[in-house]
Amino acid sequence: MNIESLWKDRVQTFWNQAVRYLRLIGNSGFMFSLYALFLAGGYFYPSFMEWLPSSVPVSLLFTLLFAYLLTRCPLRTFLKEGDLVFLLPLESRLKSYFTKSVIYSYVFQSAAVVIVFLLLGPLFRDRVVDDNMYMYTSLFLLLLINGWNYASFWAETRFQEEMTRFKHTAGRAVLNAAAAYLLFQGAPLWFPAAVVLVCAFVYIFYYYPLLRRHLLKWEVLLQQEEKRVSAFYRFVRSFTDVGHVKTRVKRRRWLNAPLDRWVWNKGSVFMVLFGKSFMRSGEYLGMYVRLILAAGLVMYAFPNDWFRMAAAFLFLYMTSVQLRALWHHLDVTIWPDLYPVAHVYKQNDFKALVKTLLAAQTILLTLVYLLTSGSLLPGVVLIGAGLALCFLYPLSKKDRAMIQNGREA
Template identity: 50%
Template structure:
């Protein structure tokens, strides 16, 4: 078996499937919201830089954000469950396969880092340094550090003890913070080069020794690959149906106990199921919190009162688009059909469920606007428009979804 050909086939298969889903996402209303947000951001970016107080620690913020991005190293190996049986005998010949996977992971992850750094480029040149040569040198140092972090992560996956892996990850984060401190805060190339040399010496003296004394942990590699694939499909699930999507459940005892206190008093079993899905399954709760946080941050960043109003409504719409798939969360399972309830009970539960979530976000965005905004008239307008949207959109979404299903 040619392992190089095997890697190309699996990478090509995933790429073709991902492009098909991304085309569907590109035609969705969610992408229109992102386009509108990028256009508004590009228009108000210079105003935002001028408005940002001089006392704001821009360099320190750069350090923390990019330290997180450098430390976070999700590796893609394109392994499948059957490989533990069929490829394990070829482990000694799998080096080119894993080497290609490592290079692929580095390129994809650094593309995200480079994209964010380009977006923040004007802020970097305005608050840190306006030297163009230093700007491009930062690109080089970020790339070298990303390569080092991925190589270290590959070694960490050979450690069986989870505590050792976490300790190593925390150590990498601390080293990255020190490294980026000299790169962004001190703007000192000599010290940055010294830290970079120390990182590579640490790899030779510590990580390579672990690499030689610990064999591959195929189960960890499969868990890592399964998690990366599941995250992609959970993102796609927000826009279209993914039939082979695997459900992932997190216990979240406190939130589940709080929900049980309220939802079990309802007569409709779907009330319980939808709230359990939101709190415990997939990424629904994470999507809800992230959109709320990012929307609040954008509202704080834009100086225009009308833009803050538009951003709040835009993120409210984005939340509704992302959470609409909870309606189909249990459709691929058999056991909900065993409940003695009618299909209308599902609508009676889904519409109020979505209304409550959107109303909660409307109230939170109103509080954020009250803190960062200045116009009481727009404050009340935001609350009224958000209230109307929260009340009307779930019913419209349900009816629209039924019509689309009839067309199919």
């Protein structure tokens, strides 16, 4: 095994596969919805800044957003399960491998920080400081802090206990929020620079010694890698089959009782399975809530009533596309196929669940529209178009072919 080329080979293998999936997504109607949303957002950006009330705490919102982006530190190591056996004896020779992984992750996260910062740049100049030098110096300091976060996070992965890692993450979040708050309050740059120096001292005298005192926790690194790969492929799975991805399960006790009262009374195996999968898989519920919140924010930002209606419908369509992945969620286990239940019930229960979710989202977005607008007609069109999408929700040709094969069997 060539240790020097191992990292490069794994990165190339991942991107060779990822590019094929991205091409499929690029040719889909989902991307057209995103393009339309971005074009509309760019068109209304100046009007949005003029409309945004001065009482809105823009600096605080910037602080919360960038504190989150800086703290989260998604890490890609491209490890596999077999590495816990075959690479573990070579840990002393893998320093360059993991260094490249941390740098790779830092570059991608820094790109996300730069994109978000530049998108918010006009708002920054309008509400924080109207000075290009200050703005780009702030971006530079954010990238420095991002580098400190990754160096510190790499040391935190040496802890096996999840609660210990959480406490360290909370500590980093406080420092990130302090630096971001000073930047977005328009404070003299030496104030946030002082926070950066504090971060440097924390790393030198606390985090760096951890690298010497603790060994690598391969299980933690593998967990981080599986989390990042799953985040990418569960998005891809909305457009095509990706059967090899592991999914995380969350108990969510607080949702169990209301969910059980609804799905168990349906008297259907697949309604129970799909309902439990939606609530507990760690993928669909979060996506569903995030799209509702994002739709509400976009509708609040758009000054035109008809564009609010169009944005709401675009988010409904994106939700319907994302929920298609739920259809294949049960394909990775053999047990549902062993139940003495006709396969056609899978289609009926799946569509019933998705229609319910889309109808609930339609009602919520209609309420948001009515709260942010004084015109009734676009709201009527929105709820009519949304409910039409719910009841005409289609499965793909491939899914219908699978159902037909199930009937013939």
